[in-house]
Amino acid sequence: MKLFLILLSGVLFGAGLIISGMTDPSRVIGFLDVFGNWDPALAFVMGGAVLVFACGLMLLRKTGTRICATPLPDTSPDPVSKRMVIGSAIFGIGWGLGGFCPGPALANLSTLRIEALLFVPLMLIGMFIAQRTFDLDR
Amino acid sequence: MNFIEPLIGGALIGLGSLLAMAASGKIPGISGIVARIIRPKAGDVGWRITFLVGLIIGAGLAAFLNLGWQGYALPAGRGLAVFAVAGLLVGFGTRMGGGCTSGHGVCGMGSGARDALVYTLVFMAAGVATVLVWNLISPGGVAA
Numbered sequence: 001m002k003l004f005l006i007l008l009s010g011v012l013f014g015a016g017l018i019i020s021g022m023t024d025p026s027r028v029i030g031f032l033d034v035f036g037n038w039d040p041a042l043a044f045v046m047g048g049a050v051l052v053f054a055c056g057l058m059l060l061r062k063t064g065t066r067i068c069a070t071p072l073p074d075t076s077p078d079p080v081s082k083r084m085v086i087g088s089a090i091f092g093i094g095w096g097l098g099g100f101c102p103g104p105a106l107a108n109l110s111t112l113r114i115e116a117l118l119f120v121p122l123m124l125i126g127m128f129i130a131q132r133t134f135d136l137d138r
Numbered sequence: 139m140n141f142i143e144p145l146i147g148g149a150l151i152g153l154g155s156l157l158a159m160a161a162s163g164k165i166p167g168i169s170g171i172v173a174r175i176i177r178p179k180a181g182d183v184g185w186r187i188t189f190l191v192g193l194i195i196g197a198g199l200a201a202f203l204n205l206g207w208q209g210y211a212l213p214a215g216r217g218l219a220v221f222a223v224a225g226l227l228v229g230f231g232t233r234m235g236g237g238c239t240s241g242h243g244v245c246g247m248g249s250g251a252r253d254a255l256v257y258t259l260v261f262m263a264a265g266v267a268t269v270l271v272w273n274l275i276s277p278g279g280v281a282a
Contacts, residue, residue: 002161002185003184003185003188006157006158006162006185006188006189007188007189007191007195008157009153009154009155009156009157009158009161009166009192010154010158010188010189010192010193010194010195010196011193011196012150012151012153012154012157013150013151013154013189013192013193013196013240014194014195014197014199015150015196015199015205016147016148016149016151016153016154016196017147017151017197018147018197018201018206018207019143019146019200019205019206019207020147020148020151020206020207021143021144021147021206022144023197023201023207023210024207024209024210024211025210025212025216026209026210026211026212026213027207027209029213029269032262032265032266032268032269033269033270034266034270035266035270035273036269036270036273041141042144044141044144044145045144045145045147045148045151046148046243046244047145048145048146048149048152049151049152049155049244049248050152050244050247050248051149051152052148052149052153052156053152053153053155053156053245053248054248056152056153056156057159057248060156060160065160066160067157067161068161070161070162070163072160073164075165075246075251077246077252078253080252080253080256081236084234084235084236084253084257085235085260086234086235087232087234088231088236088237088242088257088258088260088264089231089260089261089263089264090227090230090234090235090264091227091228091231091232091238091264092231092260092264092265092268093227093231093264093265093267094223094224094225094226094228094229094230094231095224095228095239095261095264095268096264096265096266096267096268097216097220097221097223097227097268098216098221098224098228099216100221100224101228101232101238102168102169102228102229102232102238102240103151103168103193103238103240105228106168106190106197107193107194107196109194110194110198111197111201115218115221118218118222118225119222119224119225119228120225121225122222122225122229123172123225123226123229124172124176124229125225125226125229126225126226126227126229126230126231126233127172127173127176127229127232128176128229129226129229129230130229130230130231130233130234131173131176131177131233133234134233134234136173136177136233136234137170137174137177137233138177
């Protein structure tokens with residue numbers, strides 16, 4: 001049951017990426033092109049996602065609902081770290097270069113886009129290097 | 139511009155993230171899901187692979203059924219080498235930064251975490267700056 005629900009959440013997420021247009025790198029670049037021909041679509045995607053997530057999370061917390069008896073994770077914020085600010089900036093540069101963040105790149109594997117087939121393995125290598133450099137995810 | 143499809147797509151992304159979080163008990167950012175498959179912990183891998191399989195199936199299904207946005211175009215001047223470098227930077231940066239558009243952006247901001255808001259603003263600002271510089275270096279979007 002748990003794995004079925006997680007498969008379903010993945011399907012919803014992947015379909016949402018395609019429907020929203022965020023798997024189209026030119027649309028993402030269009031959003032980041034604030035000083036040029038700006039395309040606000042990504043703001044609506046992010047807004048819709050954050051709104052649904054926030055309202056749903058509040059509802060789950062208020063009613064104490066548990067799915068598959070699993071407790072919700074701790075989402076309390078940590079202090080902002082310098083390492084993570086620099087990392088996020090590096091991510092942003094890569095995002096602005098290709099118009100892919102991890103989700104859309106993976107979603108584009110389903111359509112066998114050559115850019116995604118190249119991007120994803122290199123993303124994995126980048127993650128591996130960061131994990132070894134900063135001893136992460138242990 | 140049509141903002142209905144982005145809103146509906148976004149709502150599905152938020153719903154999928156929430157359901158994955160409630161069922162797994164973990165914060166389901168895409169970069170974190172992938173990263174902890176690369177460096178696995180016993181008993182914490184199956185749901186991650188299941189989610190990613192679902193994501194690829196859902197995307198393939200929506201594309202096959204022609205749902206929502208149909209466009210796909212490479213931004214001006216970006217050859218395969220650019221995507222290779224971008225992949226490395228996105229992989230390295232999301233791990234060093236502890237999350238991506240979904241982990242910090244959707245789940246983090248959606249749970250009201252102040253640090254996630256800061257990281258989201260940082261990667262958005264860096265993305266905006268990168269596109270700006272790219273466009274300045276290659277005027278008119280012509281390949282540099």
